[in-house]
Amino acid sequence: MSNSDILSQLDAALSKRRNADPGKSYTASLYAGGTPAITAKITEEAAEVVEAAAEADDGHLVHEIADLWFHTMVLLQARGLNAAAVQAELARRFGVSGIEEKAARGSSDTPAN
Numbered sequence: 622m623s624n625s626d627i628l629s630q631l632d633a634a635l636s637k638r639r640n641a642d643p644g645k646s647y648t649a650s651l652y653a654g655g656t657p658a659i660t661a662k663i664t665e666e667a668a669e670v671v672e673a674a675a676e677a678d679d680g681h682l683v684h685e686i687a688d689l690w691f692h693t694m695v696l697l698q699a700r701g702l703n704a705a706a707v708q709a710e711l712a713r714r715f716g717v718s719g720i721e722e723k724a725a726r727g728s729s730d731t732p733a734n
């Protein structure tokens with residue numbers, strides 16, 4: 622599998638899990654728990670990313686970010702969306718400075734604030 626295709630391939634796999642047995646599919650078990658179950662995992666995985674960022678182990682950080690991406694992709698699928706929607710939004714923003722974008726919204730804060 623090409624790495625560049627993985628988001629669309631994973632989306633297709635997640636979509637197929639809609640009618641899967643929650644006892645046999647982790648994704649189906651998340652769908653069965655609904656938004657509260659999915660967002661609880663996103664909160665947990667985001668905290669694990671923050672913890673990993675404080676360590677020197679790059680592999681651990683990548684592992685935790687992959688877990689976070691996976692669970693956010695499950696949330697998108699549960700809403701009838703997919704990663705392509707996020708990729709389209711990032712593409713729309715591409716080349717637009719975050720500082721300029723924030724200024725256009727009338728905020729004088731830096732983007733990090």
Ligand SMILES: N=c1c2ncn([C@@H]3O[C@H](COP(=O)(O)OP(=O)(O)OP(=O)(O)O)[C@@H](O)[C@H]3O)c2ncn1[C@@H]1O[C@H](COP(=O)(O)O)[C@@H](O)[C@H]1O
Nearest residue numbers: 631634635638645646647648649650665666687688691692
């Ligand atoms: N990419 C993933 C993927 N990434 C992470 N995970 C699961 O997400 C969970 C992460 O939970 P935790 O971090 O809490 O880890 P844990 O081991 O459960 O618990 P702790 O060790 O932290 O206590 C684990 O069960 C991982 O296996 C994933 N589960 C599935 N996929 C993809 O989804 C496809 C469908 O999976 P199923 O729905 O299970 O068939 C798979 O073929 C994969 O391509």
